[in-house]
Amino acid sequence: MATKTETTVEEKLRALYDLQLIDSRVDEIRNVRGELPLEVEDLEDEVAGMNTRLDKLKADLEVIEESIKEKKNGIEESKSLIKKYTAQQDNVRNNREYNSLSKEVEFQELEIQLAEKHIKEFKAQIEQKSIVIEETVARLEARKEHLKHKQSELNEILAETEKEEKALIKESEKFEKKIEERLVNAYKRIRSNVKNGLAVVPVERGASGGSFFTIPPQVQMEIASRKKIITDEHSGRILVDPELATEEQEKMEAMFAKMK
Template sequence: MAKKTEVTVEEKLRALYDLQLIDSRIDEIRNVRGELPLEVEDLEDEVAGLNTRIQKHDTDLEVIDNDIKTKKILIEDAKASIKKYAEQQKNVRNNREFNALSKEVEFQELEIELAEKHIKEYRASIEHKKEVIGQTREKLEDRQKHLVHKKGELDEILAETQKEEDMLTKKSNDFETQIEDRLITAYKRIRNNVKNGLAVVPVERGASGGSYFTIPPQVIVEIASRRKIITDEHSGRILVDEELAKEEQEKMVKMFSKF
């Protein structure tokens, strides 16, 4: 830990810019994947949702089928009751008993009529649900094919880049341990606050890289002296001189080529 306090400002600037170059390379790799991981995740969720929908409709069909069976049993029971009441009518002793049995027959006939109506409705519902299931299965098949295709694309990109990203991530972590905590905290804060993730930028043609605001000549001289860490007053980015940036870029290109 004591060695960190002995590091010169120039060494800190070089380490910070090296870290920036490594993290920018990781950003590039992840950008190559683009929205693919999210697309794959969304497709997986959609496929799962379609499967759930089909399962629900299948369950509904089972329930409706049982309802039809129940109504058919009710119809058979009603027919048996009608037959029984008809036999009883043959042995009635007066009109009052005959009329009471007639009302029972009429009630059972209405029960049959209502049950048949319900069965008709259930069958129409079955046809509708089967049609919906068919459409959903078609959509599911299409989404599954699309998912396989997108997963293939993602796997191909991962196969090409995962090893490099893992090695770069390890290098990034190694470099972080060589830089004092307050600078790492500032570096990460700046990276999170800028769109392109550039927290350490070189001075290019008298302006800050990434923001393009002109830097006063005396400040450029101060940056080139590498005696203290200077930030861009407009963007908050840490600034390094062009020569240092070029040297570190060449060093990092050699390192990247080994991955």
């Protein structure tokens, strides 16, 4: 029965650095997109909000116009009643009946005045709301145009990078499976704690990549021997020797080129 081959420290370091290179490439792609997806989302929300406001303003206009119609119908009814009461005054038998009809005529005249006042107020509201609608439509068109431009910009970037990003994420998951869980968790923890997402870095000019803290020669020799996983005491990053880094970078660059 064949025994399971133990993964060497060097193989673990190579796999970790490969994983770092893949994840860094995904970071680059996402940085190219930048804030665009959020900008598009905000613009979509803004356009939806303005459309809702427009619908409400238009619904308000319909209600006001319906109210004007009702008031005009009321005026016609009052005029009809005035005509009727005036005609009845010609056939009254006494002053009491005449005065009673006069009061009815007076009441209907007041009703007409009140309805006309309301119509005037409603028309002023229509004018005011029409201006707001006009301004909102103009703003909405401008926002729609801006959204269209941003959406087109985002679609262009997505078209260029989406396929590669998906392939890279797949590779990242594949590489994670090659590394023991404890190391993957440590890698992810370091990655989330550092600003640029670099958890595995090569030694550059006697210091850890992106750092100014010099690594003692003895430690540099240990890193180059690839016998154990060594972390930078200042940043906590996992360190690899420059030769290993160059070899893996060349290998991964060839893989990235095929994904594009």
